[in-house]
Amino acid sequence: MIALASLRERRRSLLGTLVTLAVAVAVLTVCGLLLASARPVTPDRFAASPVLIRPVPPKTPEAFTEPRPWPKEQAQALAVRLSAVPGVSEAVLVQRFYVQLVRDGRPVAGERDAYNWSAAALGGHRLATGRAPAGSDEVVLGAALDVPVGARVDLLTAAGPEHFTVTGTVDGAGMWVTDEVAGARGGGVPVIGLLTAADADVAGVAAASAAAVGTDGVALAGDARGALEPVGDARTRWIGMQVLSALSALGVFVSVFIVASTFAFATRQRERELGLLRLLGAVPRQVRRWVLGEVLLLGLLGGAVGVPAGLLAAGPMARWLVRTGFEPASFTVLYQPVVPVAAMAAGVLVALVGAWAAARRAARVGPLAALRTAALDDRPVTLARMIAGGVALAAAVAAGVAATRASGADLGTYALYAAMALVTAGSLLAPVLLPPAVRLLTAPFAGGRGATVLLVRQHVGTAARRSASAAAPVLLCVAFTVLIGGMVQTTTAYYGLNRVTAANATAVVVPDGTPGLSDPAVTAAGGLSTLPTTLYDGTEPLPAAGITPAEHTVLTVGDGSLTALHRSPAEKPAVVPVAVAEGFAVSAGWAMGSTHPVFGPDGNLIMLEVVAVLTAGPLPAGILLDRAVVRAMDPSALTTVVYSGQPGPATALAGLGARSLSAAAYAAGGQEEDDRLVWVFTAVLIGVSAGFGLLAVVNTMLMSTTGRAADLRVLKLSGATRGQVLGVLAAETAVVVATGAALGLAVAVAALAALARGLSVQLGVAVPMVIPWGTLAATVGVCLVLAVAAAILPALGSGRATRPHSSV
């Protein structure tokens, strides 16, 4: 009863907390639904094949590389064994290679692979018009491409544009050539699809097939066939999951923070009431239970609002994710009932965790608190609070140190952890830091005769904890927006440096609407480039790249000679010469002159001999081979980028799916799909953290002014005009915002410094820390306007009330 009545009484001051919890639960519902929905989908082209066999995938799925394919002979042998499995009517080898239809001189987006005609049956595709391909220049196109039978088309392959004649069309999407053409261009076999009789027992076939292939492959049936989705889709979804996870974590952290500061504030304001309850015989445990009871009700209420909101928002959010490219086009929301329940529970848990400290503090309020005439006296900062602040600070330092040693995505995560810990430490220690900071900040005005400065200095100085509570959300808001903005700009600066270092060039040719550059595009660009491919140590991928003697100029040899890389195969027919990066050589234990058996991109076993070890400079891959060797093993390999001395021929490049950029434009980033995704990611995170933070700022300020009604009345009775009272309030608020912003900036800069240090260590070049001043100014400005408005509004409303409070 008491908890409920108290909630009703304080409904206005708790509205902010309720909204926060509702938003958090909604965010968790949306993210939870989307995370649970983000499952791989069986590609349409394999939909008619109930059981698919693929090679054993790598142990680390985050590498996003195709598993090592079977060499064609091994695949044929497997197909013979699989055909003998009862229920299997046919075992079809799948072969594919890079192809893009060129229309109006530009490569068409969408389909990027052609398949062998036999594999069309695995998707249930039947000819709609025309006939199957028979000649080496004949192709069947999906009806979606809208090309009539008999038309002559240009198909862009790794070897450049080639003329084909359309002999037929099928429903759906795809491109098919003869098995001979696909076999010659496709290299290894990535999949064997099984066709079965209509009444076959799928599970039985899957089990028997698995037994038939043994350790050479994996049988996939049902939803597990989604594992065969394109690697690009898997990668996109992985990025999407990172976004959703980060959003969830941020939502939970910020909600706990806001609930904690709101309830700490409320407890302080209700000390007399709590004292009264203690006076009337409430034991501390009862007080603690009320506070937790209140917050439990709030959490449930927030969930009741947040869950439906989240369910409604999930659909549009899913479409947005697809549109921005965070999820593949096949993505749809699966409404699983466990998600809303979990989100609801999480909301309640967040509320309870947030209010835990406040509840403990409330339970410590003594009965004499009811007899104090003023509720203004701030107790000194407790030892427990100092210790907790110290622990958070230590955690921040640990995360910062970890950031300097981490790499890649972990680096950003550690920086974010460091900021979370620093924000916590800052808020806990704010009562200690705030009074001196305020005194410093207002020192220039201290000599004036007006009352405003005196009042502001005295109030903020003496009511340190109250002011700290008000400054905390500003700290959070500024710290996160500046950190996230700065993190992206600092890492972009890093990648820019990385690129420029790699490209000691004035112009750069990059793919445009294609996954990579074909050989004619590389030739037209006329510069330095590599031909990336993948070798396999067992099932594990080893990134490798092909180079020509031209690229030797940017490489530094530590041991051996690069010329041996391009020696004639006749010299030593059994081994392939390679140059390895020093780092790779050390970690893999590959010494100069040693030989190592690996699998090529076509699945054939080859023997590598280390003929050179490279020292300085960023390398495209750990293993370098002769470019022609790579091309022979991997007919569909594409070049990622060409660095050249002068801009490439624009028209010729456009037809080849490429374009030329200045080195500066390339280094600045933003040209590539990943960069764009990262920027959208950043905008979303900044938006969500700033939104939560501003909510907290407004909430705390409203509470603060409402709680100071008595104070303001005294001020008015002492002869202050309405304008002066509002002036004092506005000035106080501005000082609190400024101090919170300064602390928040300090937090962000500390985390960014750790990040920049980590990147510098990795690159061996000083990476400058970038502080996003624009974001900072915008955040502080919005905080200031909202905070002052929120502080003044209640005072305007209660301006005429002069009757003293008649109740606690």
Added chain:
Amino acid sequence: MTSTATVRLHAVRKTYGTGVNTVTALDGVSAEFTAGTFTAVMGASGSGKSTLLQCAAGLDTVDSGQITIDGTDLAGLSEHARTLLRRDRIGFVFQAYNLVGALTAAQNTALPLRLARRAPKPAAVEQALAEVGLAERAGHYPAQLSGGEQQRVAIARALITRPAVLFADEPTGALDSTSSAVVLAALRRLVDGHGQTVVMVSHDPVAAATADRVLVLADGRLVDEITGADPARIAARLAAGAVAA
């Protein structure tokens, strides 16, 4: 030592602060408050009268001396035990009415019972409010009541547990004379009609005159005891004491 004393103080000392800032609030005070009597404690500001009440009620600890309430020695009781003692045996009324704003008059009245996890009987709540003349106002919130009415709700709340002793700290301090008279009459009726023990701190001779006896404190010591006096005589005795001191 008489067994009829509901509250007994023996040689109670209480100081605040340390070193040169030490203030002696109570300097060896001994007093007894007999069941069914109405005692007023008077004194100038800083004489220690509020401290006396807070110590006697177990809200504050004493440095030395002994306090017994309804036969229970406060020394050696844990905070938990003192809370339970307060809840069950002591009622409080203060200058600030100290009602919970979120609760109605009836809910405020029933609050101590709920805190004790005893189901409040509507009839008992109604009766407690009737005793202070507020039966019709049961459903009102504090903000809808006048100062005098709020103070009478506070008295009804103090009575709901049938406490051994009711402590009142300046109960009429914030009221006009008409409301004060109603509140004082309500307290008087409790003593006469129900044998309630009441200890009231006040600086108002008119309020003190409602009591059976008046204890006068100065600098933490008991300096005078007046019985059956009218306001004018009490004021005169206080003034004389002040001159003598």
